[in-house]
Amino acid sequence: MNAQQLLDYWPQVAQVADVRPVKFSALPSTAIGPAQWLDLVRACHQAVADMPDLDGIVVTHGTASLEETAYFLSLTVKLDIPVVVVGAQRPSSGLSSDAGMNLANACRVAGDPGARGLGALVLLNDEIHAAREVTKTSTSRLQTFRSPDFGCLGHADADKIAWYRRPLRPVGKATEFDVAGRESLPRVDIVYCYGGADGAAVDAFVAAGAEGLVSAGFAPSFVTPDMAEAFTRVMAGGVAVAASTRAGSGRMFYTTRMREPGFVNADNLNPQKARILLMLGLTVTKDVAGLNAIFETY
Structure with missing residues (x-):
């Protein structure tokens, strides 16, 4: 489903954020790699150019390669606003799907001032993780995304976005990586x-x-x-x-x-x-x- 279809399927998201859908692509995450990462960086910058009042960006993504996309965005997106990458372990059509809650919480995190300056973030299962540290650890469990060495940064709880630590490594504008205009990356x-x-x-x-x-x-x-x-x-x-x-x-x-x-x-x-x-x-x-x-x- 594209962004608009997800919002139509989960109208509750409109209760937590004013979401402006941007149709980018509809690919399984197994088909996403360097070419798509470069396009996605450009799409993030274009979204801010088109809508300068944005508080944050949410990228919906399959979980297979989600951590890789998030880390690439964390190092290359040169924006002041947060970028949150979100997925789901259970499909929207599945019994007790986590998709709607994850999407709503990702929008909440993207709009939270505490998310600024942390690089790309990953949100699933109410947990907020730094892109550099998070990895998928189980094929099907809801708590699959973990940061093994240091743990999550915070939680998207019912009453607030609760932060507990910040990553130290440079991200975003603080990195030396400029991929603007690049059509490929070294193999x-x-x-x-x-x-x-x-x-x-x-x-x-x-x-x-x-x-x-x-x-x-x-x-x-x-x-x-x-x-x-x-x-x-x-x-x-x-x-x-x-x-x-x-x-x-x-x-x-x-x-x-x-x-x-x-x-x-x-x-x-x-x-x-x-x-x-x-x-x-x-x-x-x-x-x-x-x-x-x-x-x-x-």
């Missing part, structure tokens, strides 16, 4: 590590044109000897490799074993978030030290 792929993994995937992604790779390694970031050899070889050829882990939480330990070959430290970003930051980082620099500074900052 970055994720290589998943597992027992006995060799370097075939590393070589295949580079052959396909990858300018960067993210290693989803064993916690706290190590990979198999064959994969380490492949990564070292492609890094020597100029491909940036950010070391993350498949664990789902916790920061990467930047040991000698990772530093000397030239891995970029992905900090505590999960692989899909590290991919987004590396894509944006490569629009600024290909230098390992410069990329490390970007990951330390954002």
Whole structure:
């Protein structure tokens, strides 16, 4: 459903906000990637240009890739007003759907002064999460979106929007990433590590044109000897490799074993978030030290 159809289906939303629907696209979230992210950034800026009195923007989104879209928007949307990305675990037509409540609460959060300056936010199940930290942790439970290391920022309760903490990493206008006018981003792929993994995937992604790779390694970031050899070889050829882990939480330990070959430290970003930051980082620099500074900052 497009924005107007959602509002028609859930008229109760009009009780909490004056919503002006903008028809952007109607895609499953499995079909959303860098091209759509760039279009969405432009759409957010255009909405404010067309309606300068907006208090906030709500982006409705399927939950499969919601966290990725939210993090990209958090780093690239250069607006003063909040952007809230919202989804639902149960369809609008389902028994006891969470869609209507999530949509209403997302509008409440987008209009709340406390949401300004926090980057893109994610709202589901009455919880407000920072885009950088949130991830989908369960296939079907309503409480699927969690921020494993630090928890949510606040709650959309019945009586008020209650805030409890603020993220420290720069977002929005404070970032160095300018995607205005860009039609594409550097290709970055994720290589998943597992027992006995060799370097075939590393070589295949580079052959396909990858300018960067993210290693989803064993916690706290190590990979198999064959994969380490492949990564070292492609890094020597100029491909940036950010070391993350498949664990789902916790920061990467930047040991000698990772530093000397030239891995970029992905900090505590999960692989899909590290991919987004590396894509944006490569629009600024290909230098390992410069990329490390970007990951330390954002």
